[in-house]
Amino acid sequence: MDKEVFLETVNLTKKFDEVLAVDKVNMQVKLGEIKGLIGENGSGKSTISAMISGLHRITSGDIYINKKKYTPKNPLDAREKKISMIVQETGTINNLSIAENVFLGDEVRFKKNTFVNRKKMMVEAKKALEAVELDVDVTKSINTLNFEQRKLVEIARALYYNPTLFIVDETTTALSHEGRVLIHRIMRRLKSENKAVLFISHDLSELMEICDSLTVLRDGNFIRDFEKEQFDENEIKQEMVGRELEGDFYRSDYDGTSTGQVVFQAKNVSAQGLKNINLELHKGEILGIGGLSGSGMHELGKVMYGNIRLSAGEVLVYGHETPSFFQKLWKQKDKQNTGNMSPEAKPIRLTNIKTAIANKVGYVSKDRDQETLILEASVKDNLTLSALDKLDSYGLITQKAEKRFAQEQIDSLLIKCSSMNQTVRELSGGNKQKISFGKWIGNDSKILILDSPTRGVDVGVKTKMYQLLYDLKQQGYSILLISEELQELIGMSDRILLMKDGAITKEFHRSEKVDEKTLIQYMI
Ligand SMILES: Nc1ncnc2c1ncn2[C@@H]1O[C@H](COP(=O)(O)OP(=O)(O)OP(=O)(O)O)[C@@H](O)[C@H]1O
Secondary structure, three states, X not given: OOOOEEEEEEEEEEEEOOEEEEEEEEEEEEOOEEEEEEOOOOOOHHHHHHHHOOOOOOOEEEEEEOOEEOOOOOHHHHHHOOEEEEOOOOOOOOOOEHHHHHOOOOHHHHEEOOEEOHHHHHHHHHHHHHOOXXXXXXXXXHHHOOHHHHHHHHHHXXXXXXXXXXXXXXXXXHOOHHHHHHHHHHHHHHHHOOXXXXXXXXXXXXXXXXXXXXXXEEOXXXXXXXXXXXXXXXXXXXXXXXXXXXXXXXXXXXXXXXXXXXXXXXXXXXXXXXXXEEEEEEOOXXXXXXXXXOOOHHHHHHHHOOOOOEEEEEEEEOOOOOOOHHHHHOOXXXXXXXXXXXXXXXXXXXXXXXXXXXOOEEEEOXXXXXXXXXXXXXXXXXXXXXXXXXXXXXXXXXXHXXXXXXXXXXXXXXXXXXXOOOEHHHOOHHHHHHHHHHHHHOOOOOEEEEEOOOOOOOHHHHHHHHHHHHHHHHOOOEEEEEOOOHHHHHHHOOEEEEEEOOEEEEEEEOOOOOOHHHHHHOOO
8 A cells, every 4th residue: 555645845945045955856755654865965955854844944845744735934833743853963952951951942831820840841851751761860951961862862852742754864873873773763663653754864774774765865956766675775876976986985904903103092091981991092003992872982082182081090192292383493393293103202191182282183073063163163264273283384374375275175075065164054964074074184183083983974975084094094193983883993993992881891903703793792
């Protein structure tokens, strides 16, 4: 029996000034179906879901629900019409309680006369969080939750309103292994209840496993629908990018040997969520860090960058501080600032971010919007901020040098923006991620802490990023690669350290024998 169409778009179009983000798209989402939406970064996926969920006004064209015209005024209006969405970016608000975040914009539901019945709100928030298995004190500030837990709050919020259409925009890459399993279960349950799901992800194997049908977009245009029985990885990829993808995805060698020269080290480190961590990163090594949520792997990245205070132990970097203006003037620049760490160099204790940056340690945070990017600043300013030292020619940073540097990053990472002066807030999620990656890659940081660097990035650019990481390794850069994606860890690392309950539990060396199943055993 044919499934019933719940939502249909007809010539749906969105323009942001001169940018045509979505161009006359026709698509359908049916009840009892999980529909995947796929396309390269900036192809219009989030803009379509934002129009459906009332976040963006439609420029032209129409949306129909149950064959009736639907023009949502805002997300609350969409929610009343049984459409809920989890956005790709952070959808929680700092300094409010967890309960207030669950009922964001709908506090009125607990209002009696002029008072908000907080007790009732807390009880309902607790109930909502049970659906996502999050057991926390809802009276506490949302700031006490980590990135993944915040995502779970958003999922709880969306589900509380019992949506007929549940839109999940690139959320799974923000979640750990258990988080993904949970959201897959939720999507399948909704499907079995004859609800509809619109699922956006760059993980093609995940989409092919979960979805019943797929719609491919390219440059804001509808390209093709695939039904489950037509799913073919290569064909889908080809439709997405409009050409055949070439080259290996991950590195193809199995040589995990390194120079043995330690450049970065954690010695008996304990901090909030971390217990007695010892690790050494070698010159020219990619050291992968994996684990489940709560394993402490994201905290480890912050600790190594001097962003979390230690309760015991020390983080050491074997390098030289960036030379001062006068040192440069005395032409000591090349000698002191090569970033070539010598084994004899005295290690420097890394206690804060300033020391990290001065010693050429770069950090891409998992939470790019809050911790890596300045959303209101331009693409150029975001890209050049951490490279000012590189661009500094005896105290002078020329506009020309800045522009050239920014353009190099834009070209090499295929950053889709209308110009380098566009504000970062206006970019698509994957393009923001490219900037957060590019700003550190380009600035000559010899040690890179990369937490989920390919989150939300499309398959073509992912391949480029992996090639770049491998090239950097071969040039002697050292990379701490923190990732929820086990395939990424296996595919790129020389060594992998697995974490559980704040401690390192196992080490693997690069080998053909290492597979996901083996790693998972030591994570759970
Ligand atoms: N507020 C805005 N102002 C200007 N341009 C915008 C705005 N929001 C999105 N765009 C542009 O619209 C286009 C489509 O963006 P959209 O976020 O829909 O892409 P996407 O397919 O979801 O990408 P990703 O996979 O990176 O999340 C991009 O070129 C983007 O820069």
